[in-house]
Amino acid sequence: MTTWDSLYARRASRMRASEIRELLKLLDQPDVISFAGGIPDPELFPSEAFKNAYADILGGPEAAKALQYGVSEGSLRLRRWIAGHMRGLGIDCGPENILVTSGSQQALDYIGKLFLSAEDTALVQWPTYLGALQAFNAYEPRFERLDPGANRPAVDCEAKAHDAGGRVKFAYLSPDFANPTGLTLDLEERRRILSLAGELSCAVVEDAPYQCLRYEGDPVRPLLALDCETSGAIENTRTLYCGSFSKSLSPGLRLGWVCAASEVISRLVLIKQASDLNTPVLNQEAMARVAEEHFETHVAKTKAVYKARRDAMLMALEKHMPAGTRWTKPEGGMFIWVELPDGIDAAELLATSVEAARVAFVPGRAFHPDDSGANTLRLSFSCADVGKIEAGIARLGKVIARTVTSAL
Structure with a gap:
């Protein structure tokens, strides 16, 4: 039997699976509200424009090229x-x-x-x-x-x-x-x-x-x-x-x-x-x-949708997060960064959140080269509508509050 470990290059030992890519599998579970994947909403893709572009290319003189x-x-x-x-x-x-x-x-x-x-x-x-x-x-x-x-x-x-x-x-x-x-x-x-x-x-x-x-x-x-x-x-x-x-x-x-x-x-x-x-x-x-x-018209449409979702998530965080929890207020993009009270491990919180509240997010430790940031997490608002954002943050807030209380 081949002992593959002895053949790998030294750099192979530095390769790690992406926590985010693994969490994307949760998107296939319809009862989970996911704030994990930093991905665009597929409902917003300009599908018809791409369909026409491919048809134009493949049906014209540039197909072979x-x-x-x-x-x-x-x-x-x-x-x-x-x-x-x-x-x-x-x-x-x-x-x-x-x-x-x-x-x-x-x-x-x-x-x-x-x-x-x-x-x-x-x-x-x-x-x-x-x-x-x-x-x-x-x-x-x-x-x-x-x-x-x-x-x-x-x-x-x-x-x-x-x-x-x-x-x-x-x-x-x-x-x-x-x-x-x-x-x-x-x-x-x-x-x-x-x-x-x-x-x-x-x-x-x-x-x-x-x-x-x-x-x-x-x-x-x-x-x-x-x-x-x-x-x-x-x-x-x-x-x-x-x-x-x-x-x-x-x-x-x-x-x-x-x-x-x-x-x-x-x-x-x-x-x-x-x-x-x-x-x-x-x-x-x-x-x-x-x-x-x-490009310009589609980006403008996308921005309007994402802005509404960002605003909904910021309002929900203000309403449902327990004392001692802090978060960023981004002017754009797809993410809000949350800092939990000291002593709360976001990776452990994720397991509880998915099991008990059916809400997913990304623990923050993976984004730190030195494995610090255990009490941080990333939320993405790009793929959840306003209703799911309110419901999901409300559930997550309760999970965090219970975790904080039990840690005291």
Whole structure:
């Protein structure tokens, strides 16, 4: 019998199952109110638009091209749309600054592969997106806390990275409505991150899948836009912007992108060529057509629905959560971050909540590189209507209140 463990690479020991992906199985249980999956509501997908786009492609002269291999950079039509979208965000770029990926998750994996050697340091928010930790983990880095609100000396980061046997390679953050906290960095915090990265001579990875889902307040310029302004042009920047169609139009087509200096894009293209050659051309061509015709109107429709659900969840939390429980008040995105009273373990609470109240959420420990945050949890409001949000938060509040009382 083969002893597989002796054959695996060292990095395999760092791979862990995603708690979130496992919790998505609860969605198949109709009596469970799930605030767990950070996924868009399928009822909002522009299905008819995609149906027409695929019919147009497959019934026309471009069918053979769409069913063939494509260039690794991505469909020129789609990259031109993305470049125009980025210019609308204040980032002057062209198709040569865009790589189309199989979702932004693939982009994070490629970035980890390109920049991280074993024992290098990645600066990340605490807590941070679980998928990013999983993507970077395969390349055996160490994680160090990135606090956008603090003026942390660069020399401190450098010294710790050097002592570990590597150097700081990038700062990773989600500046708009972050997963899992829902928080947004203000302009000063963004400039502070760019300044720190400049002192460290490291890259900045701006993960922005929720950027278009703002429900209130004024937009804050992307880090890459600020970087372009300071450095003079995108070719002089240190920021890689990771975008996605998953939260705006459809996650099922698995389409994301990286926007960065062309020298970095060319390196990422080499990784793409060695990985999966190219993202499916048919999907890219369909997405280009739908984005060209429907992006703005569809996003506006989606925002109206999600805003109502966010408001309902914030009102329900205010009404039903026991004293000592705190939560964020996001201006957009899909998530609210909850901090329970000290001594309450959210993982244990989840088991009780699902069994006794049929309500699911994501325990917060998985979002912390050091396994801290046991008393935190993430709630998503994107896939539950207003009635289910009120009922689910009411049930969850009772479970938390009983848990707090029994812990006293």
